[in-house]
Amino acid sequence: MGMYCRGMARAATTSDAFNAVAEPRRREILNYLALQERPVGEIVDALEMEQPSVSKHLRVLKDVGLVHARRDGRQMFYRTNAEAIRPLYEWAGTFERYWKHQLLRVKERAEAKSVAVKKD
Amino acid sequence: MGMYCRGMARAATTSDAFNAVAEPRRREILNYLALQERPVGEIVDALEMEQPSVSKHLRVLKDVGLVHARRDGRQMFYRTNAEAIRPLYEWAGTFERYWKHQLLRVKERAEAKSVAVKKD
DNA sequence: ACAATACATGCCCATATTAGAATATGTCAA
């Protein structure tokens, strides 16, 4: 029977931006850090998360380059590296023409229906 | 299935498009099904994956509305629902102005440097 | 009814993850 299971259950959160960003909390953090850099403590207060939790999320984000870190005294300032979100944007953008096309078809169908109603 | 869970280790892949799309294989499937609908067997052949694996990925994608399914005889035709990818696109797009700004700063710094060199 | 085809689902399991509590590291100030 099954001896070795080489199962990578699920890609590591640190494997790429897609996986890192899958976590809602991390998206919140990225949103918060987009405007300006912030020390960890402020993130904790603003987003009402536990400090270790924030640190761990920041670690993941840093590992995939989604945030940059800078030390100032005892504080660590983090800021979003928007550049690292681009691949995501571009992949999703690949589908833009398709959803536009879909909307067109919906519109066409709606118009066809309205014509049919007028015919009645 | 999760009504209330003690420690949700990680958000379910079916919890939203972000989580569903985190899996590379599922992104491949979405790419493949964007142009036109296909039966499962063709996905299996084209992407060289095991059939049960494909079925399971399709289930996840369907649960979050990323694909639509249509039965025709013994075949199930799937197609990408591009509309469901938009939230992702829009979230990522939120950061567009930031990465543009970053590029600007990089350019400015480069120019400043070149001026400094000329001064020497 | 029976076989064949096309998918879907169930099970096992090593792996990765999460929150939370406790603890460790690092930095400054007196």
Add this chain to the structure above:
DNA sequence: TTGACATATTCTAATATGGGCATGTATTGT
């Protein structure tokens, strides 16, 4: 050095995942 403050890491327990493989289920053809 000692203490206070700011972050990071470690350890736990609970859970979900994805690949393989086996089995179920639905639909068609004979």
